[in-house]
Amino acid sequence: MAIEKPSCEHGVDERWILSASSDHKPVPTMSLAWGYGNNNGPLHWHEKFTIAKDGKRQSPIDIQTKEAQYDPNLQRRPIMVNYKSEMGMELENNGHSVKAQMKEKSELRGGPLEGTYLLEQFHLHWGAENGEGSEHTIDGNKYDAELHLVHYNSKYETFAKAADKPDGLAVFGFMVKVGKSNDGFEKISKDLGNVLVKGKKCNMADKFDPSCLFSDLTAYWTYAGSLTTPPLYESVTWIVFKKAVEISQEQMDSLRLLQDSEGKSIVNNYRPPLSVGDRVVNSSFS
Ligand SMILES: [Zn+2]
Numbered sequence: 001m002a003i004e005k006p007s008c009e010h011g012v013d014e015r016w017i018l019s020a021s022s023d024h025k026p027v028p029t030m031s032l033a034w035g036y037g038n039n040n041g042p043l044h045w046h047e048k049f050t051i052a053k054d055g056k057r058q059s060p061i062d063i064q065t066k067e068a069q070y071d072p073n074l075q076r077r078p079i080m081v082n083y084k085s086e087m088g089m090e091l092e093n094n095g096h097s098v099k100a101q102m103k104e105k106s107e108l109r110g111g112p113l114e115g116t117y118l119l120e121q122f123h124l125h126w127g128a129e130n131g132e133g134s135e136h137t138i139d140g141n142k143y144d145a146e147l148h149l150v151h152y153n154s155k156y157e158t159f160a161k162a163a164d165k166p167d168g169l170a171v172f173g174f175m176v177k178v179g180k181s182n183d184g185f186e187k188i189s190k191d192l193g194n195v196l197v198k199g200k201k202c203n204m205a206d207k208f209d210p211s212c213l214f215s216d217l218t219a220y221w222t223y224a225g226s227l228t229t230p231p232l233y234e235s236v237t238w239i240v241f242k243k244a245v246e247i248s249q250e251q252m253d254s255l256r257l258l259q260d261s262e263g264k265s266i267v268n269n270y271r272p273p274l275s276v277g278d279r280v281v282n283s284s285f286s
């Protein structure tokens with residue numbers, strides 16, 4: 001198995017090499033990239049990333065709101081973001097999603113987190129049609145998409161160093177539902193035509209402050225989890241917000257025009273919920 005250096009999506013590699021080893025014959029090496037299809041989707045990830053099955057804090061999960069435990073400490077330490085406007089923010093189609101890569105040091109602290117985390121990138125997961133697409137589900141309900149803003153703990157120098165540490169990452173998860181148009185998301189949406197093909201990148205013409213994508217940071221659930229894409233590191237403090245973000249149908253559809261490595265539409269790029277096990281989900285509200 002070869003893993004490239006951390007680069008994309010939640011952080012790391014795209015490619016795994018399967019080699020069928022037989023004793024004396026030359027070994028044909030099949031290269032297969034993980035994805036969301038029948039042959040390389042979430043049900044297969046454990047073949048090369050054993051933590052997919054053996055892990056104790058895998059994500060996403062179904063958040064059962066009645067089971068969540070209210071933690072008054074979370075209310076006493078509100079989540080604070082100090083995001084910077086990005087000039088020429090880079091959008092990339094990485095074959096699994098569209099990823100916006102940060103250059104500025106946008107900060108996050110408070111809530112369940114110790115110390116300061118820095119925004120590394122954000123991206124989305126979505127369905128082929130409305131009614132599915134989110135990774136987390138709330139009392140079994142799927143949303144149309146899910147927005148992830150990935151931060152790393154500043155005590156590690158870089159995202160790559162933080163990516164596999166138990167307290168390395170903090171990810172905001174916003175449920176996304178089709179409804180009214182989202183002015184912040186519109187800036188992304190209108191640039192998606194420049195990154196239709198896998199590997200394409202573009203730099204946005206206007207300044208962009210990622211905090212324009214959401215509003216309310218007070219009500220959320222939090223739990224210890226993992227990356228939701230290979231290598232599925234168990235390094236994420238998840239912060240999943242109660243209030244969904246709305247985008248228009250047109251904005252939703254603009255995501256479905258993106259293409260993967262085979263030229264097919266990127267859709268249903270979400271991992272289904274995993275067992276909560278003995279983890280506790282805390283809430284910032286009662
Ligand atoms: Zn994600």
